[in-house]
Amino acid sequence: MNLKRRAVVGVAFAAALVTATAGCNSSEPASSGGSGTGNASAQIAVDLPRADSDFWNSYAKYIPQYAQESGINLMTPTNSQNDIAKLVANAQALTAQGAKAIVMAPQDTGAIASTLATLESKKIPVVSVDTRPDKGKVFMVVRADNRAYGQKACEFLGEKLGGKGKVVEFQGSLSSVNGRDRSEAFAECMKSKFPGITVFEEPTEWEGAKASAALQTRLAQHPDINGIYMQAGGVFLAPTLQLLKSKNLLVPPTDPKHIFIVSNDGIPQEFEAIRKGEIDATVSQPADLYAKYALFYAKAAVEGKTFTPGPTDHDSTIIDVGNGVLEDQLPAPLVTKDNVDDASLWGNQIGK
Template structure:
């Protein structure tokens, strides 16, 4: 899930960064444990927001994995604000954090903050997104181009390689929005040239997505597929299809096939109920686990190289000095079938985090 970034003035960001730079002199190399935390290494985690199912799940998993890994935890919430994220970095350093995990939603604006944290010798792990520039110890995410490809292959198979679909894009200033859009479009062009794609930028805003979908359905009433790049637009999409008389079962000729993205519990329920058809499950539980795993590794002085991991993922070098652990993100459907060569899990599969959130 990637919400629309809210940017404060350049002066606000600069002020926060100046304060952060002053902290580098006092952070030093004073060891990897916090004396107030029973000798456990102290790490900080900044949550990007707390008003979505996806990020609320991340907030639930983070303290659980911190306990499992023997870490002491401090958390902040930047609320999609890059200046607040910089200020939160200051807070976490003052609290004694020896490493920080964050999910910067404004991936183009994070480089100055990363540079200041690097100067303070604070390792950083980003999850879900990666910075457009700048260095971090590790990026923990899944291959977002594959998200788009899997949605493409499901819709391409269901539509028999012809027809019209609308893609409710995220924000193309975000690496996730760009990757999903490029993956979907490239797959459609190569594998299903008979399908016409209408891309609608939504800035990760549910209300904008609903309005764009309504406009697309009005202009092209024969649209038979929708790809939602995140569950942020799920409610609005279902409301709009219901309003147009198109929220009908998959055997009804009026049915519009819907593929979402995240794997939150309500998506899995909607798939089982027949309201939507598929989703790509982002491994939010593993985001929490491996964000903390890599922070602990950084504190312990460990290094990593590209290649397969011991947890069914692949570390790739995105650019010189930047590694990304690409976790698995399965396609989920009601029947667990294979679509365009892509196997899927059933929506009731107990291995899915969305079925185990409690």
């Protein structure tokens, strides 16, 4: 992300609605279909995936803001609380209430297929945010390159540790494509680039308590651990810092006891921890752009527009992930002490 892109993002968003109808040019993915007039009263629904994550709570704050800016008739958002059964029930209720498109972020990407099939049969397009369903048809996936998350985390830690040491990895749920992508990329990078680093893989199901318990056990067994990769700062940051503080291990990077920590999310709390020297880096998931472009594609779907792979006008690339599913991969920069105060980062704007 950079300041220039932020300055024009509002214009780019509006322009995308126009160009989606007008056709394509060399700098944008092609689109076709629909008259572009749409239905201003069409109800668009959003299911929030959970309320126990600072990242997803930030995303939730952006939804009504961008819905209002783009003239979307937004239904009252539901929250599936990290429960696939609740997501299924919410989708059924929203359909019954007249939703013409649904934005969701299924945390279990393997268990949503039948619901997607039902929605497709009812001609209700779905936009999947942050996660990509393992099976089933969606109109668009709005996501960042999660393999790049694992790669960036590996390279950062590998360089900081000089290629030697012990790292605890808090893996997200492996039933989620995000957890798998980050874990696989991190493992492959460590094996090929930093074979001198031992990685302790700790499945957490995206639960902070499980991560903290795993770290407690590993520190007791290996007091010389000198690195941590947290795949979701929104749920792992607070319990991790609390545990390290209780063991007098929350020390500045200049202290030999410092444990280098890289995270994923880009929430304000991570930025503050970077400034304090408590953690060292995070990959900023674009919570603001997730909300903005999820709603953009939901509206485009209702209006009958379609898209093809290629670069967009908002610094991303639409790719074909197979089975007729497209994914708009939004930028997700690495944030360290060198750029943590960049005003263009959403983590420095939320709540202001």
